[in-house]
Amino acid sequence: MIRLLNAGFTRLRKNKVFWGVTIFSIGLALLMIYTEYSDMKKYEKVIESEQLMLNYATMIGIVIAIFTSLFIGVEYSDGTIRNKISIGHKRKNIYLSNLIIIITTSLAFYILFIIVVAIVGIPVFGGITISMLAFLKLIGSTFVMIFAYSSIFTFLAMIISNKTIISITSIMLAFGLMMFAMVCFSIIDMPEYIQNASLVNGEMKFEEIPNPKYPSEQERKVYQILLDINPAGQGFELAGRSAPNLKVLPIYSLGILVVFTGLGLIIFNKKELK
Secondary structure (H helix, E strand, O other), rough: OOHHHHHHHHHHHOOOHHHHHHHHHHHHHHHHHHHHHHHHHHHHHOOHHHHHHHHHHHHHHHHHHHHHHHHHHHHHHHOHHHHHHOOOOOOHHHHHHHHHHHHHHHHEEEEEEHHHHHHHHHHHHHOOOOHHHHHHHHHHHHHHHHHHHHHEEEEEEEHHOHHHHHHHHHHHEEEEEHHHHHHHHHOOOOOEEEEEEEEEEEEEEEEEEEOOOOOOHHHHHHHHHHHHHHHHHHOOOOOOOOOOOHHHHHHHHHHHHHHHHHHHHHHHHHHOOO
């Protein structure tokens, strides 16, 4: 396992995708700071540094999907995985070493983003406005959410042999999870009452009536659970600091990690390599 990890991390040094995502993370942080600074000057907005640090959580899934599919996909196209097995490495160790590398690298991208925001953003916008405990809970939950994303995309990358198919499937899934999260949000945030316009004696009158599409309490609970389980939903909740079930989000993320890693190990152990 140690040899596999050493080889994997050494490979990162020359990996163009790794450096590309690293530059993207730095550039995104600087772009967000510049955009928010412009808004602050134009509209006198109050910008919170912790909000900037959490914003990356909404799109980190796409970043992980792209990096994982390209980094691991090359191992199939180059025959690296087959070679690792032929020289005696266990399939379990190959799978887990790749998972550890993806988790570590994905965390590094996010931590780098936070560092840039802290170094450049805090002097401009001021320090953290919420309690340090609350901030650490949000950041910690985001870290565990990254574990979940990494396990999902490592699973796909290790069970699919074609690099192109891995990339397409992973990116589509990342966007699909985001879209599903938005649907859940729209249903949960649906107003209980809506305005109804009617013409009475030549005058337009407005009245509030019950929204026929308003979900029941049970339906709202179901959609909230689906939102909490979905890593993309967690990202939106954490970025918006609107997670009503913050304590259970890491549990769901760790559950995803265990389930997808377990399934991945079983399938990869039986997979025929060409």
